Structure formats: C-alpha cells, structure tokens
Amino acid sequence: MRLSNVTAIFLACLTLAGCAANSRPATVQAGRPSEETTGSVAQSAVPVPAADIGDVAAQAAPPQETLAWAGSIPQPQAFAPASRTVGAPVPSDRPIAMLSPDKPEMGTAPQTRSQIYSYGFRDAKPINFGSISPRKLAVHGVDVSRWQAEIDWERLRRQGANFAYIKATDGGDHLDPMFKKNWRRAKEAGLKRGAYHFFYWCRTAGEQADWFIRNVPKEAGALPPVIDVEWNGESSCKRRPSRERVLEKMQVFMDKLERHYGQRPIIYTAPDFYRDNLKGAFLDYPFWLRSVAAHPSKVYPKRKWVFWQYSGSGLSHGVDGRIDLNVFHGDEGDWHDWVASR
Template sequence: MRFSAASAIVLASLALAGCTSSMGLSDIMSSGPSKETTASVARPASPVPQADIAAAAPSVPVQQAMSAPIPQAGILVAPPMPAQMVTEEPVQVAMAAPRIELDSVPTPDTKPIALIAPSNPMKATPFAPGQIYGRRFRDAKPINFGKAASPRNFAVHGVDVSRWQGEIDWPKLRTQGANFAYIKATDGGDHLDPMFRKNWRAAEAAGLRRGAYHFFYWCRTAGEQADWFIRNVPKVAGALPPVIDVEYNGESSCKRRLSRAKTIEKMQVFMDKLERHYGQRPIIYTAPDFYRDNLRGEFLDYPFWLRAVAEPPSKVYPGRKWVFWQYSGSGLSHGVDGKIDLNVFRGTEAQWHQWVARSAG
C-alpha cells in the first residue's frame, strides 16, 4: 500500500513540534484493531470477510451515465471505480457469440414422415369390366332345376333391377357375382324409373356390364314409346343391347289384349326404331304365358331373354334359343335390401366376352 501526501505532512508536523507522546511512528503503523467493544455489539469469533470492491463502488450520477459512451454489442465493460482504487486500464471481456458453420451441421438420414411423398402413390383401382366374379347369391325360394340344368352350371351371372330394389350398394353387389345388370329405364310413353339415372351411373362405376330395358305399354303407340326410351337412355359405348319387356301385367291400368298379329306389329315398330338409333338389335324379354299366346315361332332372328323360375327354359320354351335366363325372382344378395331377380348368360366365360365384343355398343 502507498503513503498518501496527507500522511507525510502529519508525520512531519509531529516531529517538528517535538511531540512527547509515548506512541511513536512504529506504534501508529503497527497498531491493530481495538480490543474494546460495546456492550450491545458482540465481537465476531472470526475475522469479517473483506467486502466486494465492485459492490462498494460509488453510484454514477444519471447525467454522467447518460453521457458515457454505449459499449458495442457483445462487449461487457466493468463499472467505473474510484480514482485511488484504479491501478490499471479497465479490462474488456469479449462475449462474441459462437459461430456455427451450417456445412458442419449433420443432416438426418431420413426426412420426417409427414414430409415424405410416396414415390408411387396408390390410386383407387376401379373394378375391371372384364373380370368375372363367381356366383355367391342366395335364394329365398330355391328351386331344384336338376343337376344338368342348374343355373350354377353357367359361368356368368347377373341381375335386373328397378326402383323396387331401392338404394343399391353396387360394388358389394358386384363382388357377389353380378357381372351384368339390366336396369329399368322407362315404361309407356311418359314414365321414367326414378332410380334409373343413379343406377345407370353406379353400375358402370362398379364395373358391371349394363343395359336398359323398357316395359311395353299396350295402350300407347309403339313410336311414342320408342321416342321416350331414346330420350332417356343415352347411347354410350360398351352398353348392352336395349331390351323390350313384353308380358301381361294385371296391375297395369291398361287391360287391353291385342291380337297376335297386332302385338307383333307394334313390337316390330318399336324395335326397328331402337335398332336404327343405337345400332344394336334389341333383346326380347318375356314370360311363359305371353310367349305361348304371341311369340312362339316368331322373331327367330332376335335374341331372347326368358323368364323361367320353376323349370328350365328347355321345358318352358321348347325349341327357343336364348341369351339370358331369369331363373329367380327371389334372390338375396349383400348390397341389396330385399329380393332381386337373378339371371345367367348362356355360354362360357370366353363366349361371354365374345358376345359382348360383338353386341355391346
């Protein structure tokens, strides 16, 4: 520790005055702390630690602090100290932020799952129109047609539907063995089945071969009925030939029964008009009693779709060639609430594909 100028002056004055005090300079310089204490303050058993210099530094006036230069970012400057305590220049401590080299940061081997795009995303695969599903239908009133004539012997099964089947789950119906479907479109000259358009689109989407049929009304002209059918059934590629449904209907408001000749005439007018428009020869659907009275031996160059739910077609329609056989009106299937008509195509799977290629639009 250095002596200050004030201390030197005091010592010189004492020497000149000839002070006779018994305490000399050495006593002054070597005297320790007083051993006297007050009654109210207890003397500590160990020396009091030295106070922190930074904590004891005098406060800086506000104006002086505001006029002081602002340190640069990243540099911490020690607070000012009294002049007598400063022994060397203030120390500046650099606090520079560490520099991160991006190239040195390791990258993960894989991307987060949410950011990975599949290299070959899966697409919804529609039902293939050419695929044949095996028969899985049931029957509420099964008929034993005999082993040789059983509908199970045929490879290609299908259905016919109308509004009476309600909402149909077509993909599910497809997997039950419905490889084709005939959908009711019109009857008479002014009635459109309310489910036709929906069934028409949904059957195609499910991969079924589809066709439309018209229920013939004997109290309207054939030309009016043909025009009505053409107006409502689109001409599209791949559709099965149109069907004319001729039968007796006790529930119809039309009770007229025409002569055999007049019946054939009206049917011919209707079918000629459809064939000119669609470019396909229409198929004739009929029932046993109507066939017996009007169609036996007629229209030999037209394809037939025969209803025979008690005996095979060979017994009900002897000598008649047919393309489709409706063998049940009490079928049951997943995808349909209630009963549904069941049908088969006469031929093998290969013959079915050949017939479709030749007959479909």
C-alpha cells in the same frame, strides 16, 4: 283519363303479361311413378326420389291407338310379320351367333376383359333345377328397378353380378326414378349394363320408342336395349291386342331402337305371353326368358336364348330385399366375345 285511354292501357298490360309468361322456359314436374312392376314385385319400404324427366313440355293424355307409328321416322319401313318370322334363319346354339347383325359402330370402347365374379347369391325360394341348374353356367347378373331402392353396386358385383339390366322407362311418359343413378353407379362398379323398357299396350309403339331413346344414353359398350313384353294384371291398361297387332307393335318399337342404338334389341318375356304371342315369331331376335321353375328348354321348347331369368327371389349383399337373378347362355369365353361384339 278518357275511357279509350284506359282501355288501351289495359290491353297493353295484358299483352305484356302474356309475353312475359310465354318467355319462361316450359317445365313439367314428374307425375307419380308408374304402378307397373316387373320381375321383383315386392315393393321397397324405402322411399325413392321422383323421376327427373328434364325440361319437357307438359305430358298430354295417351293418344288413341290408330296407327302404330308415332313421331318422325328417319326412314320408312313397312311391317311384314311373315317376312320377319317365317323362314328366318334359326340361330345356332352358341349365343354369339344370335347377336351378330351388321350394324354401325357407336364409338370405340376399350376391349378389356372384366373380371368374372362367381355365383354367391342366395335364394328365398330355391328351386332344384337338377343337372341343368343355372349355377353351372359361368356368368350371372341381375335386373333392377326402383323397387330395389338404394343399391351398393360394388358389393352386389362381388356377390356375383357381372351384368345388370336396369329399368329405364315404361309406356310413353314414365321414367324410373332410380334409372339415372343406377345407370351411373353400375358402370362405376364395373358391371356391364343395359336398359330395358316395359311395354304398354295402350300407347303407340313409336311414342314409346321415342321416350326410351330420349332417356337412355347411346353409349359404346352398353348392352343391347331390351323390350319387356308380358301380360300384367296389375297394369292400368287392361288391353290385350291380337297376336298380329302385338307383333306389329313390337316390330315398330324394335326397328326404331335398332336404328338409333345400332344393336338389335333383346326380347324379354314370360311363359304366358310367349305362348299367346311369340311362339314361332322373331326367330332372328335374341331372347331373354323368364323361367323360375324349370329350365327354358322345357318352358320354351326350341327357342334359343341369350339370358335366362331363373329367380325372382334372389338375396344378395348390397340390396335390401329380393332381386331378380339371371344368367348368360355360355361360358366365360362366350361372354367376353359377345360383349366385345357389342
């Protein structure tokens, strides 16, 4: 053959190879699960599966934090911290009044009242809360993540878990490897359940909201989504933004979730983060407060709450190791009314 023919054949082969490579579906293997831990920090010795994040494009390195918004926004919203916090109506003591924004319905869910199972948990580090003990409240529940490994949801419910918040995502690219299974099994066992996102301060708020929306189903009857905001010394992200920046990022994330799910997100937080950033802020949002040594009224004065995480060392049938214990702020009637309003 002449040299020109050889060259032409060689170039044609390269072109065909490139087309064949580009015709394959893009796939990505989940990386090592995030090292973030929240609530129950004791890691299970039982291996858990790698996260299945579906058929997605390869994950890029975290973007530089220049703008809070990331991704396409259905409708622009300007952030004005003062207008959302200063002068906002203070919700009443009844938890029902805290979560009644006018939002579109997601679908029709059967309005049947589920059985309430009474408290049956034990605690590895019991606290005497005195006359304001969480045991005096009627509706208890749990929050879980991959660290609880395999859960017997039927036994856990009979032990007193009437609701469950399940770890779904953290940051902009981590999916809890047990989320899909826990989400399905909790519903099958008859628990009311919702999903929570652990917020990274080194990722954009819009990017994190998009990741949560991508992985958490929009289902009628699900509890409101939760944004978990706290300082975590174990995180690879050591950034601690200013209070103003924290409130801005949270607002961006919560606005996006509220538009998508039709429910105002719940804010989960811990005492130190609340003191640094949230005191006096987001008065028109429901709160889930961690307070494992005293009643929330002592740790978060004047803050209204819907859920109280009162223990990180709970023990229960159906779970190996410790589990976070929570309680709803109200009686059984309040609970049924609140769930129906979702």
